[in-house]
Amino acid sequence: MNKTAKKNIHSMNDSFWNTIHIDLTLLSLITILMAVGLIILYSAGNQSLSQLSSQVIRLGIALVVMLIFAQIPPHKYFQWIPVVFVLGVILLFAVDIVGHIGKGAQRWLSLGVVRFQPSEIMKLAAPMILAWYLHDKPLPPSLKILFFSITMLIFPVLLVAKQPDLGTAILILAAGASVLLLAGLGWRLIAIATGLVLASLPVVWYFLHEFQRKRVITLFDPERDPLGSGYHIIQSKIAIGSGGLFGKGWLSGTQSHLQFLPEHSTDFIFAVAGEEFGFMGSVALITLLLAIVGRGLYISLQAHDTFSRLLAGSITLTFFICFFVNMSMVSGILPVVGIPLPLVSYGGTSMVTIMAGFGILMSVHTHRQLIRR
Template sequence: MSSRLQNTLTHNPLHQSIWRMLHLDGILLCLLLLLAAVGLFILYSASDKSLHTIEMQSAHLLFAFFILFLFAQIPPITWQRWATSIYVAGGLLLIVVLIIGHVGKGAQRWLNLFGLHLQPAELMKLAIPLILAKYFHALPLPIKTRSILIALPIIFIPALLTAKQPDLGTAILIVTAGISVLFLAGLNFKLLGGTIVGVIASLPLVWYALHDYQRQRILTFLNPERDPLGTGYHIIQSKIAIGSGGLFGKGFLHGTQSTLHFLPEHTTDFIFAVCGEEFGFVGCLLLLMLFMLIVSRGLMITLQAQDTFSRLFAGSITIMFFISLFINISMVTGLLPVVGIPLPLVSYGGSSMVTMMASFGILMSIQTHKKLVTN
């Protein structure tokens, strides 16, 4: 973003008053709109010029931005009051979905309510940062060991219920959201190191708890060529797509891996590979720069927040956004196992997009509902 646009949005009193009246952060909104537009541009090619796909994604985006605007109107103090209720409701829905949830693609993740497909695990990506930020808001920082021991079940019970569906990708993001709050609240590095050692020591138990397809994904990550036409097919084709793009790419609509259907899930989890093939290293770098501008704006809002609840929640949401794009790009390039996490605002889909935009709505609420401090 140019310095002229930033100055216009931040230093012009008229623009400031308009944005504050709408409870929207102008810089963040412009960046999100730009990312959404870029996402539609890439998706058009990835879907082989499917207008139906673009229309559906546009509808998802319109609803997601509406949720962003709606959530931005609610003051942070209200979100703080609602945190416990949102967490309890999300936890109950996670239990219900394991009992009577809709099964699709081998996973039991959705509830059918009045014709709508609701994914309760997405709600927990908001609920956990909210309730932990509320809990630590009332405590002196940095947090003590007792507080951490209370927070861990709050994080891991919903994560385990989500992993049981199975939905390992969302479970990872739920844990990320919770751990990031602990980190921002002053988690002792000795405790953090001890936790990491404990996680490493428990890996054999985790291995036996995984589903067969999840074990196969890890083995494929270590050696994709062990089954090039089976479990290793996704990542091999993804690397071919990205590598064939070179420095500047093959050009818009000239990718072959997606249009000839060599690249699976090219509109969802592996859409970054389409970007790499058609726009090359330079195009991927520009997309990453756009993502990092959003992250930097989120961190700026975090630093400017006026209370502990707002800082912890804003920081957690920003970190979770970064981790989402980091995991997606890493799995597409073969640096991490495939876990099914979409590229924010670029991959086709509605559930994760709405959750992400809802979190950005609360982020804007934190930025625009500041109390006037006078000397």
């Protein structure tokens, strides 16, 4: 086979994946992550095949969702986002009201067969609406634009925080903030915003639920209540720390298998990875996640219009924040907030959102040439 033929095949391949709007690099990385996630989950779930197969099904659904989202060209998103956003806010209100009628945390909205969390929509809708809003504004954004942007963001964040789902609220806020950051928000304004956030902390503290406050206190002094609020973080640190350089080996983690580590299949699954695969395994997992982030950043750099750029950048940064916050809370740097480790933690809703995000990334990347041509 001569050189030209080889090149042809490659470009044919390339064009084939492009035609079905798949970014092969990103898909490969995601697939590897999913496989790794399943390996960890199999151990974390005490080798439960039923849990594993339901996770496989979820991943399958999520992959399909990703494929569908990849097919939708960016301009369609652009077209529909105002409607979706407003609908999302209304749904959040609805959940809030139902939540009042019911008792305690109410995140789920049951629409017949499908139950979903409207807050998950917001993880994508919030950055998208900002990208939509900013696409024709002169950048870097002015103070006025910043004000409107924050106004748009504040509703979903407060509504979700009120559910109370602090983790998701933080992620929505972070997604929105990343759009503003990528849009070139002036450093002065960033400084002011940061100052405001810091100044508002006492106020936020006042509005926090008792259990949320406890989690913050626990972060700084887990030994204070070792069997109560400190238990999660203590056990999680023991799991990670006892893993050492190479870990205790797959299926040999004692912390999770003997049930000392709570939520070892869901939010705290990283502790299982740390325990069984050690420092090397944890770093490898982080590297894999960073590769996905790197690909996402590359895609956003390649994007041709402001909306796509901001959207792709924000989705990527949100993904980073997701796993960074999760790993930080599991290893005891950040307070315990309910953010799962993307694509690894057992559970459906957030996984679908993440994969939808990757679908949008692929859409941005693979619809690019069409726009240019």
